Amino acid sequence: MDPFTPEQQAAIRAVIDAEVARAVASQRDAFAEQLRQLRADLEAPPGISAWLRGAARSWTMWSGALLVVLPELMDAAAPLVTETMGPEAWRRVVQVIGIVVVILRIRTTQPLPEKGAPT
Numbered sequence: 436m437d438p439f440t441p442e443q444q445a446a447i448r449a450v451i452d453a454e455v456a457r458a459v460a461s462q463r464d465a466f467a468e469q470l471r472q473l474r475a476d477l478e479a480p481p482g483i484s485a486w487l488r489g490a491a492r493s494w495t496m497w498s499g500a501l502l503v504v505l506p507e508l509m510d511a512a513a514p515l516v517t518e519t520m521g522p523e524a525w526r527r528v529v530q531v532i533g534i535v536v537v538i539l540r541i542r543t544t545q546p547l548p549e550k551g552a553p554t
Contacts, residue, residue, distance in 0.1 A: 480548075488551030495539040496547075502532055 439447065490496045509516075509525055516524050 485548040485551040489547030489549065490551070492550055493543075493547060495536060495543055498532060498536045498539055502529075502536070505529065505532070 505528070513525070
């Protein structure tokens with residue numbers, strides 16, 4: 436003797452099919468949302484943190500920062516440098532740093548956010 440009648444078996448199959456369809460739809464929606472989020476993340480412009488990491492890795496940025504700090508250093512070290520290297524020493528230092536910045540700019544191959552992007 437069968438424990439279930441044909442009508443009961445059909446009802447059980449219908450319930451199972453409905454639950455499977457509901458679970459599949461739920462998983463499909465969750466997966467679609469994950470794909471939308473990944474696409475949005477890929478299309479989003481890099482944030483300021485990537486730019487800052489790229490700037491920290493950039494020799495050109497460090498050379499530019501040295502040019503910004505140099506006037507303060509010149510005031511503090513002017514007497515010592517002038518005595519040992521002559522009055523024209525600072526002009527040469529600034530020229531050398533300027534040439535280094537130009538060379539580094541020529542050598543630059545990627546934008547800062549790309550350079551700072553996590554690998």
